[in-house]
Amino acid sequence: MTANQRAVLASIEQLYADMGQNTYGEGITQTEHGVQCAELARRAGENPALITAALLHDIGHLLEQVSAEHGNFRHDQVGAEYLLPLFGPEVAEPVRLHAQAKRYLCTVEEGYLACLSEASVFSLKHQGGMMTDAEVASFRQEPHFEAALKLRRWDDEGKDPELASLPFSRYGEFMQAALIHDC
Ligand SMILES: [Fe+2]
Numbered sequence: 001m002t003a004n005q006r007a008v009l010a011s012i013e014q015l016y017a018d019m020g021q022n023t024y025g026e027g028i029t030q031t032e033h034g035v036q037c038a039e040l041a042r043r044a045g046e047n048p049a050l051i052t053a054a055l056l057h058d059i060g061h062l063l064e065q066v067s068a069e070h071g072n073f074r075h076d077q078v079g080a081e082y083l084l085p086l087f088g089p090e091v092a093e094p095v096r097l098h099a100q101a102k103r104y105l106c107t108v109e110e111g112y113l114a115c116l117s118e119a120s121v122f123s124l125k126h127q128g129g130m131m132t133d134a135e136v137a138s139f140r141q142e143p144h145f146e147a148a149l150k151l152r153r154w155d156d157e158g159k160d161p162e163l164a165s166l167p168f169s170r171y172g173e174f175m176q177a178a179l180i181h182d183c
Pocket of ligand 1 (some may be wrong): 033057
């Protein structure tokens, strides 16, 4: 690992140490939510890039604080823009698409909307609500469509105290493996 890569990982760990205690209306902290998603990805046998995307998918909430209660409605874009030069599209694209994946599933999957948390239903409106037929068709053409749907389903899991209490540092090796070489 280069000195620059080490500095990138250290700054991400520091961001979660400093800002990861916020809850954004879900009754679970950002750090707990991220590690729970990453652990679900790891247990599903996913590659380091998707485990990293799961861990860091809400990093936009930590980078830009907009609403203390509900977080940043652009957090998907903000997170993806931050992650792209560090990890490439395999990590950044599922993150960019994860809020759109919620719109997609609400539109095409019967019963999905009814299972969403209150905070997630609230943010749906700000993310564009239901998709049109044209939006559904173009979302399916996204190269990281499948990864975004997987990430969305881990994102929707309610808090599991066992998974949520895992240490953030446990996923350092996956982030390291997912870093692009000359970041
Ligand atoms: Fe999330």
